[in-house]
Every structure is written in C-alpha cells, then in structure tokens.
Amino acid sequence: RKEVEQDPGPFNVPEGATVAFNCTYSNSASQSFFWYRQDCRKEPKLLMSVYSSGNEDGRFTAQLNRASQYISLLIRDSKLSDSATYLCVVSDRPGLVFGAGTILRVKS
Amino acid sequence: DARVTQTPRDKVTEMGQEVTMRCQPILGHNTVFWYRQTMMQGLELLAYFRNRAPLDDSGMPKDRFSAEMPDATLATLKIQPSEPRDSAVYFCASAFSGQPQHFGDGTRLSIL
Numbered sequence A: 001r002k003e004v005e006q007d008p009g010p011f012n013v014p015e016g017a018t019v020a021f022n023c024t025y026s027n028s029a030s031q032s033f034f035w036y037r038q039d040c041r042k043e044p045k046l047l048m049s050v051y052s053s054g055n056e057d058g059r060f061t062a063q064l065n066r067a068s069q070y071i072s073l074l075i076r077d078s079k080l081s082d083s084a085t086y087l088c089v090v091s092d093r094p095g096l097v098f099g100a101g102t103i104l105r106v107k108s
Numbered sequence B: 001d002a003r004v005t006q007t008p009r010d011k012v013t014e015m016g017q018e019v020t021m022r023c024q025p026i027l028g029h030n031t032v033f034w035y036r037q038t039m040m041q042g043l044e045l046l047a048y049f050r051n052r053a054p055l056d057d058s059g060m061p062k063d064r065f066s067a068e069m070p071d072a073t074l075a076t077l078k079i080q081p082s083e084p085r086d087s088a089v090y091f092c093a094s095a096f097s098g099q100p101q102h103f104g105d106g107t108r109l110s111i112l
Helices: none
Strands: A004-006 A011-014 A019-025 A032-038 A044-049 A055-057 A060-065 A070-075 A084-091 A102-107 B005-007 B010-013 B019-024 B031-038 B042-050 B053-056 B065-071 B074-079 B088-095 B107-111
Touching: A004 A084, A011 A019, A019 A084, A019 A102, A032 A060, A032 A070, A044 A055, A044 A060, A070 A084, B005 B088, B010 B019, B019 B088, B019 B107, B031 B074, B042 B065, B042 B074, B074 B088
Parallel strands: A011 A102, B010 B107
Antiparallel strands: A004 A019, A019 A070, A032 A044, A032 A084, A055 A060, A060 A070, A084 A102, B005 B019, B019 B074, B031 B042, B031 B088, B042 B053, B065 B074, B088 B107
C-alpha cells in the first residue's frame, strides 16, 4: 500500500466548475501536509500548505482531517490555467512523500 | 526570483556509463534534496543534506548511486554504472530549515 493515495483521475471539468480532490495518508506520524501542482514536463511547485484548521488561498481551499488521515483540495471557479497534476504531499521529516497525483483538465 | 539550477537539462547515454547530475541550491538554503520521478513510481526521495552533511540516503540504491555536496553552492548525484532502469527525471530541491522546498527544472535522464 502506498503511503499517500490519490485518485489519479483525470477529472475533466468545464470552466467555472468547482472540483474537489482527496487523498489519504498512512503514516500517522506525518507532521506537514501540502498540495503541489505539476505541469507537464515541469517541476512540482508548492500550491499551498495544509493546516488542521483549514486554509484558503483565493479560489483554493485545503483541509486536513488528522483523525481520518485525509486531506482535501477544493478549487472553485476553475480556470483553463488550472489544468495540471495536483500532488498530495505529506512528511514527518524534511524529505517529502508524494502521492501519484490527480490530473485535472479544465475545458472551455 | 531565486531558483534552483540543475544541469544538464537532458542527458542520453548508454548503459554502463557514468552520469553526473549537478544542482545549485538557492543561496542561503541549508537543506538540499534529490528526488526521482518515473511514471511507475512517481516522485521518490533519494537523499537529502543539511548544512552539506548527508542526513538520509535510504531511498538511494547504494551500489551505484552516490550523492555529495562539495560546497554549499553545489550538490552532485552520480550513477556508476548506469542502467536502463535509472531512466527518469531527477529533481533537486532546496529549502531553509523547515521552510517549503523549491524544485529545480530537473534532469531528464535516458539510459539506452
């Protein structure tokens, strides 16, 4: 079983739609949680950190449920430029553990 | 905008050859990471350094891979001898003590 599990998708949504991604992690000692975004043939880029209280950055909302070991990302009012692979990331040490990623395709 | 710089960007070579990948971390960052990305395994941590000292290389095949930081501005990852299964994108990332990691553009390695 992988340490971080994500639905690979792809999620195909129209512009303006709201889309939600989930991931689960197996290491209860994980301390840090992130969503990264990776465009095709590019490096991963930090989208946002995830906190137990939940956090929002513009159209993006991330939530963490430590009891269920579950992380979510909500994207509202999807833009064409949101098309990418979204990587769920956890860590209990400096090195990061990545999920396989969820592919999002936003279409006009 | 400060960036992590990796060279070469692409490398194609024959199996058995030595491959050296280089990384210049962002100035002031004291932690450097090496990751490998393949279609099958996704992104995996190979090794990381803090203040140039190797802290964890448990993700790295020891028999053929080696990672070093000769100085604070250079990290290297070597494969000798290389094998086709080493074909992947190798990313270097740097951070300052617990802050978010910044990734380089990666080295796309193909071993024939």
